Amino acid sequence: LTITGLIILGIVITSGGGPDHHSIGFQFWRHPGPFTQYNDITGSKGRFLGFWAVLTQAAFSYIGTEIVAIAAGEARNPRRNIPRAIKKVYIRILLFYLGGTFIIGLLVPSTDPSLRLGSGVGKSPFVIAIRNAGIPALPSIINACLLTAASSAASSDLYTASRAIYGLALTRSAPQVFARTTARGLPYVAIGFTALFGALAYMSLSKGAGNVFNYLVDLSAASGLLTWLGIDILYIRFYAGLKAQGISRSSLPWTSRFNTGAAAAWYSAVWIVVILFFSGFNVFLDDSWDVGTFVTDYLPIWLFPVLWVGWKLVKRTHFMRADEMDFLSGLEEVEAASYDEPPPKNFVERVWRTIM
Known part of the structure; x- marks a missing residue:
């Protein structure tokens, strides 16, 4: 609701509906323009680096x-609700991500000094x-609305991280203490451990916020x-397993209308690797070395494969071939839990089902 209201308000402001009745239109697309120079690097190289420098922040969003x-x-009823x-x-x-970004590009020029105020909500382009x-x-x-939205995002991240640790513990890929739950199945140890990392946010109270x-x-991006x-x-491995075992894509409960096979995954993977390895390019420019930026940009890139290789060496697990993949275990339980929900009885229920 917040972002929808902000988009509508942005359209009103850029159309001249604000108190000053000034119509902005696309004037900021002409000056200073959609592409800005990176630091003091001029020309097409500076504009390209300016674009590349924000890819990490874009991914974070x-x-x-x-x-x-x-x-x-x-x-x-996951077979019905997850595809929906x-x-x-x-x-x-x-609507929200691209639409919101488009409106922001109309409202605030990249040269606005308020964008460099720091990390608070006052730096928000909408504000x-x-x-x-x-x-x-x-x-x-x-x-206040943005802080509420941030709290919602924090709750989602807490849920995601704690369930990931809990899932690893169930497969004995993480300490078993994280598999402990309450009587109602809440993984309280995993949640508590994950919540501890939220204390890192207090680092922003320092002078270098x-x-x-x-x-x-x-680091998060x-x-x-x-x-x-x-x-x-x-x-890519899942698709290879289906192909090796002769399982038709049409037998899956839900598939994308674009049957690109593994090509889309390969395309995405290649670009992610490129972005990751060049995400910290700015520290290699003249007089731009910063240890903190280098560590936060590249630590996850090396930590992930080190943990993976270490697990392989310690546990001596083997690479599973495509024809060895198990696509049947647990399938009966999932199918048994699936059911057809009754159709909506009235207009209110139809609207609710469309939204949810």
């Missing part, structure tokens, strides 16, 4: 769209646009990109 798959293990939820992810990306339009009191209300915030964003890379690799 999209991280979390895969949470729906993690929730599948606890969802009711995944279809809505595309709508949210197009800056509302303040520039001369709308009193509303920026404080938007700040902006730098700390950027470090946390870079690199970890998220590695998660996406893992999803790509898993899909």
Whole structure:
């Protein structure tokens, strides 16, 4: 609701509906333009580096769209509800992510000095646009809404991370203490351990709050990109297993209408690797070396394979061939838990089902 209201408000402001009645239109697309120079590097090289420098932040913004798959293990009627939820992810990306970014590009120029205030909500382009339009009191209300949205995102991240650790513990890939649950099945140890990392946010209270915030964003973005890379690799292996065992794609409960095979996963994986390895290019420029930036950009890249190789060496596990993959274990339980939900009885139920 918050982002929908902000998009509508942004359209009103850029169309001249603010108190100053100034129509912005696409003037910021002409000056300073959609591409800005990176630091003091001029020309096409500077514009390209300016674009490349924000890819990590862009990835950070999209991280979390895969949470729906993690929730599948606890969802009711997953064969029906998970495909419905995944279809809505595309709508949210197009409307909220891309739509919101488009409106921000209309409202605030990249040269606005308020964008460099630090890491607080006052740095939000929407808040800056509302303040520039001369709308009193509303920026404080938007700040409160953004803090509420941030709390929701934190809850989702806490759920995702704790369930991942809990799942690893169930397969004996993590200490068994994380498999402990309450009588109602809540993995309290995994949740408590995950919540401890939230204390890192207090680092932003120091004088270098902006730098700390950027470090946390870079670290989270690199970890998220590695998660996406893992999803790509898993899909490539999954597709190879289906092909090796003669399982038709049409037999799956839900498939994408675009049958690209493993090509899309390969395309995604290659670009993720490229972005990861060049994400910290700025520290290699003249007089730009920063230990914190280098560590947060590249630590996850090396930590992930080290842990994976270490596990292989210690546990002496072998690589599973495509024809050895097990696609049947647990299938009967999933099918038994599936059912056809009754059709909506009235208009309110139809609207609710469409939204949810």
